[in-house]
Amino acid sequence: MKKVIVVGAGIAGMSFASRLCGHGITCEIYESRRNASENADRASGILSKKGLERSGIKYKSSIENNLIGGIVHAGGNELRLRKNRTVAYIIDRKKLARGMYTELNAGKCAKFKFRKRLSRAELLELGRDENNIIIGADGAVSGVASAFGFPKIKEYILTYKAVYSKIKIKNAHYVHLFFNSGAAPGFFGWAAPYSKSRMEIGIGIDSRKKTNSRQAFRKFSETPIIKAMLKGSKLESEHASIIPISVRKQTAAGNVLLVGDAAGQVKATTGGGIIFGSLCAKIAADVVYENIRNNVSLWEYERRWRKACLKDLKMHGMIHKFYSGLTDRQFGFLLRAANAIEIDSLLSKYGDMDSWLRTIKNIALRKEQ
Ligand SMILES: Cc1cc2nc3c(=O)[nH]c(=O)nc-3n(C[C@H](O)[C@H](O)[C@H](O)COP(=O)(O)OP(=O)(O)OC[C@H]3O[C@@H](n4cnc5c(N)ncnc54)[C@H](O)[C@@H]3O)c2cc1C
Structure with a gap:
């Protein structure tokens, strides 16, 4: 047997x-x-509602917060993606x-x-x-x-994340993504609200950049927008880890x-x-x-x-590969252009967080998500 x-x-x-x-x-x-x-x-x-339902994972009793959108920041510009309903959860x-x-x-x-x-x-x-x-x-x-x-797996992201309480979060249903090649080379930083007063801040860096993830996290925490978010906050926990990103x-x-x-x-x-x-x-x-x-x-x-x-x-x-090769200025320009041609509304309407192929199909078939 x-x-x-x-x-x-x-x-x-x-x-x-x-x-x-x-x-x-x-x-x-x-x-x-x-x-x-x-x-x-x-x-x-941070998981898409659709993905969770497709996976069959029993997640409902682990929901910490619901998200209706995201704000992408790069090179001084931002792109807002939003729905008027829950698209993802923080678990x-x-x-x-x-x-x-x-x-x-x-x-x-x-x-x-x-x-x-x-x-x-x-x-x-x-x-x-x-x-x-x-x-x-x-x-x-x-x-x-x-x-x-x-x-062997060829590509890894080194991560560092921390959870803070006693924060005043204006809109607790948006996740923020920060493309900042100085603080998070080869990946990005994020701010994910657990509630109106608790938030997770994290960064990922390409392991090939030979940067220490804790030091990179400190640098990210000193950027004006994160510093403002964390004013008066209390650190609850912090962790370093690793993510493989090639099959x-x-x-x-x-x-x-x-x-x-x-x-x-x-x-x-x-x-x-x-x-x-x-x-x-x-x-x-x-x-x-x-x-x-x-x-x-x-x-x-x-x-x-x-x-x-x-x-x-x-x-x-x-x-x-494409976005990690961009400079912050190029990324910022891309966000400006995306706003100008209303990519934000296309992605808000048809985007699928787990599948770019499904996103493209949805746009072609005008199938709203
Ligand atoms: C900072 C960070 C943020 C992330 N955010 C998200 C997110 O928002 N959404 C998302 O979908 N994914 C996210 N991920 C990725 C996600 O966490 C992982 O893809 C997922 O947890 C992998 O699950 P796994 O079971 O394959 O591996 P793991 O969770 O790593 O489990 C492997 C287990 O094996 C055990 N083990 C290892 N070796 C041995 C051994 N020799 N004998 C016995 N036990 C052993 C370990 O102790 C561990 O418990 C994130 C990852 C990190 C690091």
Whole structure:
């Protein structure tokens, strides 16, 4: 009888386990942290409503705030995108992780083993047994990928984010994005309101720029607009982390599959990995089920997730490459031009936060979102 071993109880690992449980198959989940929610707030949770609904993640009890629009700042100009209804949510990542764990644990088909970091030797030992199927859901710096010799992820974003309270936020339903090549080279800074008095400020920088993310964050915090936002605020928490923004060339080999950040299934434009990671984790669970029941090859995972998501992920990659090559002046000019030709209203009407391809299709078909 085959045994399914999941390495990592993040969103991808738990999405995989949940789908597999739905097929009536049990798995073991190894996790180095003490529980599923520890450190889950190292990352943010800005997610499109549509994407969340498409992913099937049960998110409603983790909603921290709702967003109706965003303001993009660059080179002294801004572009406002807005709807008169909720388009995205800020999700409490700890609550989301806790909720997923509680549901899985109650179902009794996933056996969690916390405080257990699988070493390279242990992973290789598990992989040698052909009756084991190993799911590498172990995040951006995947030990599973390195132990089993998968090709490397080429591009990473280093992040630093902090949460502040006691802020007076005028409009708590807009997220701000700041393209500032001095403070956030190769990516951007953001300000995301949790409520009228709590806000998250963060930056991402291209790892190849050899900049320290904490220092870059301090620099970003000193920019006039952020300084004004943070006046009189109280720092609650701060975290550094990492996001992969390029897809691994291979994500299936023998009895090992990679899912989520470990596979690089992340939108390179924004660093959002929850929607695509969980969609691909479900595809992996379907293939594992078919492999156990009908001997379908595990390679099928590679084919299916690439067919479902690769075009979109590539488009995000191309757009990231384009904007990260712009100077602040060029970006500012682009925003001015976008305002002049009313791109803002086109994107507000037809934009899809997760899929540029769907955005283009919506514009062509005049299909409002
Ligand atoms: C600052 C920041 C902001 C972000 N904002 C957003 C956002 O707004 N929207 C969005 O969609 N995405 C966002 N992301 C990305 C998103 O958080 C990730 O894509 C997602 O969490 C990846 O989930 P995962 O399960 O693949 O990996 P992870 O969440 O990294 O989980 C991997 C797990 O594996 C465990 N592990 C690793 N190695 C081992 C081992 N050898 N043995 C046992 N356990 C192991 C780790 O402890 C970890 O818990 C953000 C990321 C960051 C850093």
